[in-house]
Amino acid sequence: MQEINTNRLILRNFAEKDAPGMLEYLVNPRVNCFLDERISTLNEAINSANKKSQDDSHIAVCLKENGDLIGELFCMKEEPDTYGVGWNFNHKYEGRGYASESAEALLQYLFTQKEARRIYAYVEDDNYKSQKLCEKLGMRKEGCFLEFISFTKYDDGTPKYENTLQYALLKKEWLVAMNKGIEEVRYSQPDSL
Numbered sequence: 001m002q003e004i005n006t007n008r009l010i011l012r013n014f015a016e017k018d019a020p021g022m023l024e025y026l027v028n029p030r031v032n033c034f035l036d037e038r039i040s041t042l043n044e045a046i047n048s049a050n051k052k053s054q055d056d057s058h059i060a061v062c063l064k065e066n067g068d069l070i071g072e073l074f075c076m077k078e079e080p081d082t083y084g085v086g087w088n089f090n091h092k093y094e095g096r097g098y099a100s101e102s103a104e105a106l107l108q109y110l111f112t113q114k115e116a117r118r119i120y121a122y123v124e125d126d127n128y129k130s131q132k133l134c135e136k137l138g139m140r141k142e143g144c145f146l147e148f149i150s151f152t153k154y155d156d157g158t159p160k161y162e163n164t165l166q167y168a169l170l171k172k173e174w175l176v177a178m179n180k181g182i183e184e185v186r187y188s189q190p191d192s193l
Contacts (some may be wrong), residue, residue, distance in 0.1 A: 001013055001056040001059060002109075002113070004105050004106075004109055005064065006064075006101050006102065006104075006105045007064075007101065008063065008064050008065070008098070008101060009061055009062065009063065009064055009098060009101055009102050009105070010061075010062045010063075010064050010067070011059050011060070011061055011062075011073065011102055011105060011106065011109075012059070012060055012062065013052075013053055013056065013058075013059070013060065014049050014050075014052040014053040014058060014059075014060045014072075015049065015053055015060070016046055016049050016050055016053070017049075018049045018060050018062075018069040019042060019045035019046040019048070019049045020042065020045065020069075021068055021069030021070065021090065022039070022045045022048060022049055022069060022072075023039060023041075023042055023044075023045040024090050024092070025071060025088060025089065025090040025091070026038060026039045026045070026048070026088075027039060027040055029088070030091060031088070031124065031127055031130075032124065032151040032152050032160075032162060033086075033122075033124065033149075033151055033162075034088055035151050035152055036151070037088075052072075057074055057075055057076050057077070058072060058073075058074050059072060059073040059074065059075070059106065060072055061073060061087075061089070061098065061102045069090075070089060070090050070092075070093045070098055071087060071088055071089030071090055071093065071098070071099070071102075072087065072088050072089075073085065073086070073087050073102055073103065073106050074086050074087070075106060075110060077114075081115060081116055081117035081118065082116065082117065082118045082119070082120070083110050083114070083116050083118075083119045083120075084119075084120055084121065084122070085103070085106060085107070085110075085119055085120070085121050086121055086122070087099055087102070087103055087130070087133070094129075099133055100133055100136050100137070103133060103137055104137060107119060107137060107169070107174065111171050111174055111175075116171060117170065117171050118168060118169070118170050118171070119139075119168065119169050120139075120142075120166055120167060120168040120169075121134055121139065121166070121167045121168075122148075122164050122165070122166055123164065123165045123166075123167060124162045124163070124164055124165070125144060125162070125163040125164065125165055131165065131167075134167035135167075137169065138169055138173065138174065138177045139167035139168055139169045140167065140168060140169070140173075141165055141166070141167055142166045142167065142168050143165070143166050144163055144164070144165050144166075145163065145164045145165075145166065146163050147161035147162070147163065148161065148162060148163065148164035149161065149162055149164060150162065
């Protein structure tokens with residue numbers, strides 16, 4: 001994938017050097033959908049980073065100031081022009097706007113460089129932070145799939161099914177929002193003297 005730079009971040013392919021940062025947030029995933037990616041050793045993290053380095057759908061999110069990995073984005077293409085997106089970040093970096101800054105850059109890249117027509121995200125109904133991020137990105141809630149998928153089991157071994165929300169954004173909606181944002185910036189500028 002082509003490297004993307006934002007004000008504070010670099011979005012790029014994974015590299016082996018990302019293993020320690022990856023271990024920090026995948027040793028104990030906070031959201032059930034990432035339980036399958038759980039790792040517990042640096043060697044597992046190295047293997048995971050090397051595997052993801054070969055796959056453009058997994059994107060490392062790094063601080064521009066020092067190159068440290070703080071999380072990841074992913075985008076899976078569905079032919080001909082739809083992408084499913086998601087994110088997983090180290091909790092140490094929460095509350096600083098990094099997730100929205102990187103996800104906004106990803107959406108812009110997909111709409112303008114990859115000619116995406118539609119982008120969607122699945123979010124569990126108890127993952128309020130990701131729901132808020134989807135809304136901040138301008139995505140609309142399209143529905144809730146009851147008992148949609150199971151990532152874990154109850155103590156008795158039966159599957160625990162998750163209710164999953166789907167959010168989506170069409171390119172034409174994104175373009176309207178971008179133009180509106182430009183107009184708001186233009187009209188909120190103070191008059192020059």
